[in-house]
Amino acid sequence: MxxxxxxxxxxxxxxxxxxxxxxxxxxxxxxxxxxxxxxxxxxxxxxxxxxxxxxxxxxxxxxxxxxxxxxxxxxxxxxxxxxPEPLRPRVPVNGTIPACPPGQVAEVAARYGDVSTFKIKIAEQGAASLAEDLRRIEALRRARPDAAVRLDANGRYAPEEAMRALQAFSRFELQYVEQPVAAVEDLARIREAADAAGLGIRIAADESIRKAEDPYRVAELGAADVIVVKVQPLGGVIRAREVVTGCGLPAVVSSALDTSVGLSAGAALAAALPVTDRVAEIFGGAPACGLGTSALFAADISAAPVRAEHGSVPVGRAAxxxxxxxxxxxxxxxxxxxxxxxxxxxxxxxxxxxxxxxxx
Missing domain, CATH: 3.30.390.10 (Enolase-like, N-terminal domain)
Incomplete structure (x- = not known):
């Protein structure tokens, strides 16, 4: 060896x-x-x-x-x-619902088995797709009524569009809305406005972490309640863990649409992050991570792909x-x-x- x-x-x-x-x-x-x-x-x-x-x-x-x-x-x-040494042998994961027609949501959700959290992609066409986004959320609620739900806009809303969208989404009980706007300064303003309006929606930062020259600016500006971190864009497991520690915010580890090899690196990072009081307050324990995306592949490179079983994936290298x-x-x-x-x-x-x- x-x-x-x-x-x-x-x-x-x-x-x-x-x-x-x-x-x-x-x-x-x-x-x-x-x-x-x-x-x-x-x-x-x-x-x-x-x-x-x-x-x-x-x-x-x-x-x-x-x-x-x-x-x-x-x-x-x-x-x-x-x-780093893992703190737990398995990592809970969420299912990911792409910007598919609402009629396909139940079928896509079924591919993830009995995961208890789902992230829905929204804003594929900005505010123009809001009506379909709402139908997609409703379809998931019908298919998985007990699941926790997150939304991911990938920064596609303009600031004024984001507030209208958040108001529409506030009728659903959501864990968070991820990156509603692109610029971190706008993200901070949106978070403040959503709090002032009493919408009860947490804001998560993804692109403002992994694409930024300074990933710590999110925390400095109070732009998010949660950060989403990905191993490859941040330069590795150790570097990503440094960002989480430096930001001091609850973190959800996610996939960059990785194969099982990349997913195993993500699981290594997620398993090395402690469950702080703030993490437990938001998620009830270790957060479900976006590492179940091998379900989106018709075939993967491993004989035993990193797939969710009973809502989690194992920690360990994939080959x-x-x-x-x-x-x-x-x-x-x-x-x-x-x-x-x-x-x-x-x-x-x-x-x-x-x-x-x-x-x-």
């Missing part, structure tokens, strides 16, 4: 001129999805094997090199070092199955595209200061 390397050795790995010197095995896969999600029906990912095990590098196609390089930094860390790697291998042109992207991001990490959260 190969030994996991220390953080110092992980940093030293970036001194290699070529990532193929660091990862003895690299694969690019193309996973078909059961429904359109985030505008795609196929999810591509690069899998990299290092001394500690397999890791995932799967920034979305439209991301530039600087942003994608943070995702590669996360892969280097997870492939070369063991994550691709050789037969699945062969069956789901991306087309040669796409492999070349991903190898070029890997080289560009590697060069960026070696020549630029990698984004790193500031210390607490």
């Amino acid at each position: 190969t030994r996991a390397h220390s953080p110092t050795e992980v940093h030293a790995a970036l001194e290699a001129a070529d990532p193929r010197e660091v990862f003895p095995e690299i694969a690019v896969v193309s996973l078909p999805m059961v429904t359109r999600f985030r505008g795609i029906t196929v999810r591509e990912a690069m899998l990299l094997r290092g001394p500690a095990g397999w890791a995932e590098f799967s920034p979305f196609i439209e991301y530039d090199t600087a942003e994608a390089a943070r995702w590669l930094l996360a892969a280097v860390e997870f492939a070369w070092a063991e994550p 691709p199955d050789p037969a699945q790697l062969s069956r789901l291998r991306a087309a040669p042109s796409r492999v070349r595209w991903w190898m070029h992207r890997l080289q560009q991001c590697w060069k960026h990490l070696r020549t630029e200061s990698s984004p790193r959260p500031r210390p607490e």
